[in-house]
Each structure stands twice: as C-alpha cells, then as structure tokens.
Amino acid sequence: xxxxxxxxxxxKSSHTFYQSAFYTSLFFALMALSIISWDTGYWYASIGCxxxxxxxxxxxxxxxxxxxxxxxxxxxSVNELFGIAIGSLTFTPLxxxxxxxxxxxxxxxxxxxxELWPYSDTSIPRWQRMFAAFAELxxxxxxxxxxxxxxxxxxxxxxQSTRLRLTVEYVLIAMLWGVxxxxxxxxxxxxxxxxxxxxxxxxxxxxHSLRKFVEHMGLLGDDVASGTRTVVDSTRLGxxxxxxxxxxxxxxxxxxxxxxxxxxxxxATALLYSASESNRETENFYPSYAAALWDxxxxxxxxxxxxxxxxxxxxxxxxxxxxxxxxx
Numbered sequence: 591x592x593x594x595x596x597x598x599x600x601x602k603s604s605h606t607f608y609q610s611a612f613y614t615s616l617f618f619a620l621m622a623l624s625i626i627s628w629d630t631g632y633w634y635a636s637i638g639c640x641x642x643x644x645x646x647x648x649x650x651x652x653x654x655x656x657x658x659x660x661x662x663x664x665x666x667s668v669n670e671l672f673g674i675a676i677g678s679l680t681f682t683p684l685x686x687x688x689x690x691x692x693x694x695x696x697x698x699x700x701x702x703x704x705e706l707w708p709y710s711d712t713s714i715p716r717w718q719r720m721f722a723a724f725a726e727l728x729x730x731x732x733x734x735x736x737x738x739x740x741x742x743x744x745x746x747x748x749x750q751s752t753r754l755r756l757t758v759e760y761v762l763i764a765m766l767w768g769v770x771x772x773x774x775x776x777x778x779x780x781x782x783x784x785x786x787x788x789x790x791x792x793x794x795x796x797x798h799s800l801r802k803f804v805e806h807m808g809l810l811g812d813d814v815a816s817g818t819r820t821v822v823d824s825t826r827l828g829x830x831x832x833x834x835x836x837x838x839x840x841x842x843x844x845x846x847x848x849x850x851x852x853x854x855x856x857x858a859t860a861l862l863y864s865a866s867e868s869n870r871e872t873e874n875f876y877p878s879y880a881a882a883l884w885d886x887x888x889x890x891x892x893x894x895x896x897x898x899x900x901x902x903x904x905x906x907x908x909x910x911x912x913x914x915x916x917x918x
Contacts, residue, residue, distance in 0.1 A: 596847070596861070599854045606836070606852060607663040607672060610653035617646045621786040628785045640790045645834070647794030648801070650676050652836040652852075658688040661851040674759060678766050680795075681735035683759030685752055690741035695848055699806060699817040699896035704741035706806060710896045723893040727803070731795030804882050805841045808889025809874065812897035818842045819882045820875045822859065828878055832856070839879060 624639035656662040657673030673684035694705040701710055708714040708722050726733045742748065742756055774783045804819060811817040821839035823832060832839050840855040843862060850858050863872050876882040 596850075596858070599847070599850045599858050599861075601854075602661055602664040602851055603853070604663050604665075604668075606653055606656050606661070607668060610650055610662070610672065613646045613649050617643055617650070617790075620646070621790070624790075625782045625786040628781075636785060640793060643790035644793035644797060647790060648797040649834065649836065651680060651794065651798050652838055654680070654682075654684070654687065655691070655838070656836065656852055657684060658691050659848055661849065674762070677759065678763050680791075681732070681763055681767075682738050683756055683763065685755045685759055686738040686742045689745065689748070689752065690738045693741065695845060698814065698845065699809065699812065701896070701898060703896070704744070705737065705802070706895050707737070707740070709807065709893050710898070712894075712898050712902045716892055719893045720891070723803075723807075723890060726799045727796060729792075729795070730797075730799035731792050734795060734798060800883075801835070801838065803890075804879070804886045805838075806895050807886050807893060809895055810897060810900045814842050814845045815873055816897075817895070818845050818874060819885070820859070820872075821877075821879050821882050822875055823878050825878075831879055839882075842874065 620639045620643045624636040624643070627633065627635035627639065653662060654673055654676040657669050657676070660666065660669055662672060663669045670684065677684040677687060690704045694703050697703045699706055699710055701712070703710050708719055722733075748756075774780060806818060809817050809819065818841045820842040821828070821832065823829065823839075836852040837855040838844065838852065840859050843855055843859045844850070844852075846862070847858060863875075876885065
C-alpha cells in the first residue's frame with residue numbers, strides 16, 4: 591500500500607484527550623461513591639465501583655501510552671502535561687515510559703526490549719521468570735514502575751536533557767505522593783484511601799499487566815507479525831470492548847504504524863491487512879479477546895518471548911542429541 595493512502599490516518603485529534611478527561615472525572619466521582627457506600631455498609635456497591643474505577647484507570651494508562659507517542663492531543667504542550675499528570679499518579683515519568691516504550695518498538699521481543707524483560711532473556715531461569723510473571727500480574731501497580739525505572743537505569747546512552755527531565759519528573763512524583771499521603775495521614779483517612787484509591791489502582795495495575803501479556807507473552811517471533819497478538823472482533827460486544835481499550839488490541843497494526851492515533855487503528859487494520867486472510871501478517875490475529883487471552887494463558891507455565899528462545903531450544907535439542915549419540 592502506498593504511503594499517500596495512509597496519510598489521512600496520521601491526522602491527530604483532541605478526541606482522546608477529552609475522552610480521558612471525562613473518564614478521569616468519572617473515576618473521582620466513583621471514588622467518592624465507593625467511600626460513601628463502604629461507610630454506610632453497602633460494601634457490595636463499593637466492589638462494583640472498584641471494578642469500574644479499575645477499568646477507567648486502565649483506560650487512562652492507555653491514554654498515557656498515547657501521550658508517549660505524541661498522539662493524545664495535537665498540541666504538544668497538552669499532550670505532555672496530561673502525560674506527566676497520569677505518569678505522576680502511576681509512579682512512572684512520561685519520559686521514562688517514552689524511552690522504554692520506544693526501545694520496545696525498536697527491539698521488539700529481543701533481549702534489548704526493556705518492557706518484556708525478564709521474559710526475553712534466555713539467561714534467566716524459568717523459576718525466576720515465573721516469579722516475575724506472578725509479581726507483575728498480582729502487583730502491577732508497583733512492578734510496572736520498577737520495569738521503567740530499570741530501563742532508564744541500564745540505558746547506555748541518554749541525552750542530558752532526558753536525564754534532567756527524568757530527575758524532575760521523579761521528584762514531582764515523590765512530591766505529589768508525599769502531599770497525598772501526608773494529607774491522608776493528617777485527616778486519619780487511611781481506610782477511605784484504601785477503599786477509594788489504592789484498591790482500584792491495584793486492580794488497574796494488574797489489568798495493565800494482563801493486557802501486556804496478551805499482546806506478547808509466549809510468542810517466539812522476531813518481528814511484528816510473529817511477536818504480537820491482534821484481536822479483530824466483529825461482534826458488537828467485541829467492538830465495545832476494543833473501543834474501551836482505545837483499540838490497543840489492534841496491536842500488530844499499532845507496532846507497524848505507531849504514530850497512527852488509536853481511533854484510526856480499526857480503519858488502518860482493514861486497509862493494511864485486507865489482501866488475504868492467509869497472509870503471514872495475520873498469523874496472530876484472533877476473532878475475540880477471549881481467544882487471545884486463552885492462547886496467552888497456555889504459555890504462562892514457561893513465560894518467555896522472542897526468537898532467541900526458539901534458537902535456544904534448537905541449540906539445547908542439538909546438544910541433547912549429541913549427548914544421546916555419544917552415550918549410545
């Protein structure tokens with residue numbers, strides 16, 4: 591397909607920003623409702639609020655992802671301010687996320703992919719990778735910020751301007767949460783903080799980890815087609831789910847054309863992959879999110895990603911074959 595056929599897909603809009611701003615307002619409204627419900631004995635209503643809050647929190651993390659690609663808002667200043675705000679609330683500077691995510695796109699599923707470490711590192715034993723997967727799926731709120739902190743700490747080359755911005759953003763995170771926790775302590779509102787903020791944040795962090803695993807875990811490829819899962823669900827419910835996740839489930843097309851805003855990914859997918867259903871580019875396309883989730887879950891007992899594992903398996907098989915031949 592010619593590049594001019596895709597040019598209209600790159601046009602940005604403030605749509606994502608206003609949608610995220612609405613969801614943020616709804617999150618705080620539900621936070622108040624969950625606290626009131628808990629205090630008045632209607633704990634089951636609080637549970638319902640937590641689930642919706644967690645989904646909204648996950649949506650805002652996806653909006654944060656859009657900001658890292660400069661596609662959240664046409665105005666760079668608005669894009670950066672919103673990204674820094676969400677990053678500060680989720681313990682991850684926008685600049686750290688942007689650096690690591692760029693490396694993820696550039697070195698997808700290779701040993702140099704910081705977002706998929708340690709699952710992309712063949713030197714890490716299986717039990718450690720299983721422990722990491724358990725920690726990420728059960729404690730994503732804190733594991734994910736650790737992943738991005740590690741990415742910038744091990745970076746070989748970071749511009750001085752990026753290092754300065756990283757420092758400023760980490761200080762901002764410390765100050766923001768210092769004020770939040772000091773206020774909670776002053777008001778003796780730890781129970782309200784747990785009910786209205788920490789629990790939904792915790793669930794949202796785990797949803798983020800689960801989605802990341804669905805996108806890549808267990809795929810032993812070295813390119814977009816073999817290293818990503820893409821969901822193309824034609825049902826009404828599937829389309830609603832996809833839209834609520836900012837179409838990140840169109841993950842192969844996103845990796846192929848990272849600067850296309852999320853709301854244009856369905857159209858981009860139809861244009862890019864309509865030639866043939868048997869095309870290799872669609873080898874990891876799934877008819878529903880449940881199908882992609884099930885395919886990922888089967889790989890959890892040995893969590894790994896990337897072609898390097900296939901090569902490692904081949905090398906191990908060759909060594910075993912030589913050993914058996916020598917023994918016989």
